[in-house]
Amino acid sequence: MNTELQSWLGSEIESLKQQNLYKSPKILESPAGGRVKMNGKEVVNLSSNNYLGLANHPKVRQAAEEAIEKWGVGAGAVRWIGGTMSVHDELERKLAKFKKVEAVLVFTGGFTANSGCIPAVLTPEDVVISDELNHASIIDGVRLSPAKYKKSEGFVYDHKNMDHLEQILKNTQGFKKRMIITDGVFSMDGDIAPLPQIVELAERYNAFVMVDDAHASGVLGKNGAGTASHFDLYGRVDIQLGTLSKALGVVGGYIAGSALLKDWLINRGRPYLFSTAHPPMVAAALIAALDIMENDPEPMKRLWDNTRWWKSHLAEAGFDTMGSETPITPVFVGDEGKAQQMEKALWDEGVFALSIAYPTVARGKARLRTMPSAAHTEEDLGFALEAFKRVRDRI
Numbered sequence: 001m002n003t004e005l006q007s008w009l010g011s012e013i014e015s016l017k018q019q020n021l022y023k024s025p026k027i028l029e030s031p032a033g034g035r036v037k038m039n040g041k042e043v044v045n046l047s048s049n050n051y052l053g054l055a056n057h058p059k060v061r062q063a064a065e066e067a068i069e070k071w072g073v074g075a076g077a078v079r080w081i082g083g084t085m086s087v088h089d090e091l092e093r094k095l096a097k098f099k100k101v102e103a104v105l106v107f108t109g110g111f112t113a114n115s116g117c118i119p120a121v122l123t124p125e126d127v128v129i130s131d132e133l134n135h136a137s138i139i140d141g142v143r144l145s146p147a148k149y150k151k152s153e154g155f156v157y158d159h160k161n162m163d164h165l166e167q168i169l170k171n172t173q174g175f176k177k178r179m180i181i182t183d184g185v186f187s188m189d190g191d192i193a194p195l196p197q198i199v200e201l202a203e204r205y206n207a208f209v210m211v212d213d214a215h216a217s218g219v220l221g222k223n224g225a226g227t228a229s230h231f232d233l234y235g236r237v238d239i240q241l242g243t244l245s246k247a248l249g250v251v252g253g254y255i256a257g258s259a260l261l262k263d264w265l266i267n268r269g270r271p272y273l274f275s276t277a278h279p280p281m282v283a284a285a286l287i288a289a290l291d292i293m294e295n296d297p298e299p300m301k302r303l304w305d306n307t308r309w310w311k312s313h314l315a316e317a318g319f320d321t322m323g324s325e326t327p328i329t330p331v332f333v334g335d336e337g338k339a340q341q342m343e344k345a346l347w348d349e350g351v352f353a354l355s356i357a358y359p360t361v362a363r364g365k366a367r368l369r370t371m372p373s374a375a376h377t378e379e380d381l382g383f384a385l386e387a388f389k390r391v392r393d394r395i
């Protein structure tokens with residue numbers, strides 16, 4: 001063991017602890033769901049992205065089991081070297097039809113879809129124009145690209161501020177390609193990007209648009225087809241990212257767009273080129289999950305019924321949900337220490353609701369990030385609401 005490395009790791013971790021930024025995960029001991037067993041305790045889980053409850057759906061499980069029988073457990077290779085099985089191909093065809101685009105390319109995660117796609121479509125002559133609240137995987141993807149992108153150089157617009165975006169578009173006319181990139185649903189605040197205005201500005205100033213629909217997939221649009229569907233912008237968003245890890249309940253990410261885009265990413269998307277394909281059971285489970293999303297309206301209805309119930313009861317009880325418009329429901333606390341205290345007190349009451357603080361969000365804007373889902377019953381949410389009220393009164 002190298003002592004330099006070990007002592008550096010030790011002191012960095014100590015520093016994180018002192019700033020209250022140190023994280024260690026709780027361990028799930030049951031399948032994902034509304035009520036789970038975690039660290040030996042039964043709790044209502046308000047910190048899962050299992051929006052539609054598909055992570056443990058019997059039909060999805062069955063599809064995975066049958067795929068193991070048929071295909072075994074591994075693809076054995078990188079997609080282009082021989083790891084693409086017909087089940088991977090079938091998933092991509094079905095996703096393209098669902099999204100109403102020419103083609104879809106699946107990556108092993110939403111994170112890798114961003115870090116694979118963004119740098120692949122940019123050159124040193126290009127610029128990326130980003131919303132200031134974009135997700136870390138967008139930021140990392142952009143950093144891997146040779147394009148200009150920095151906030152200090154004026155290429156990041158204030159959150160959802162369309163006047164600011166237009167100003168940047170005016171200032172960047174000299175670049176060859178200009179990419180506007182935004183979360184479709186913002187992952188910490190739960191608000192929706194003004195995609196119609198973004199697309200109009202892009203068309204007016206000859207830029208192209210990429211939207212990260214990780215939290216819109218399965219949540220917004222027809223059968224959960226995302227923000228382009230929600231705003232009826234079919235054919236006007238150049239690149240859409242979707243995740244297969246959240247509402248679809250398994251794991252993966254995809255890029256939806258033109259056939260040329262897919263062709264290019266097969267040739268230049270580095271995580272696609274250099275990382276092994278999904279196990280076939282993942283692709284098979286995803287086909288089953290997609291089938292449920294397209295043909296069974298019940299999970300999405302339950303998700304939105306629960307979301308409305310949760311938000312309206314929180315508001316009635318005097319909590320501030322920060323203008324969230326989707327199931328992602330931040331409960332504003334403000335002070336970082338108090339948010340952590342509330343998380344601990346809720347845990348003691350049998351509710352798991354993670355506190356989010358600086359640097360993930362701005363200082364003084366700490367919140368408990370809650371996620372109602374189709375997997376919750378009204379009883380689960382009622383139980384959580386009463387716990388929230390008691391904890392608020394105590395702290």
Ligand SMILES: Cc1ncc(COP(=O)(O)O)c(C=O)c1O
Pocket residue numbers: 109110111112114135137138183187212214215243244245246251252253
């Ligand atoms: C906006 C956004 N994009 C991408 C991702 C990454 O997706 P995945 O979990 O499939 O890697 C996340 C995950 O939290 C996200 O919130």
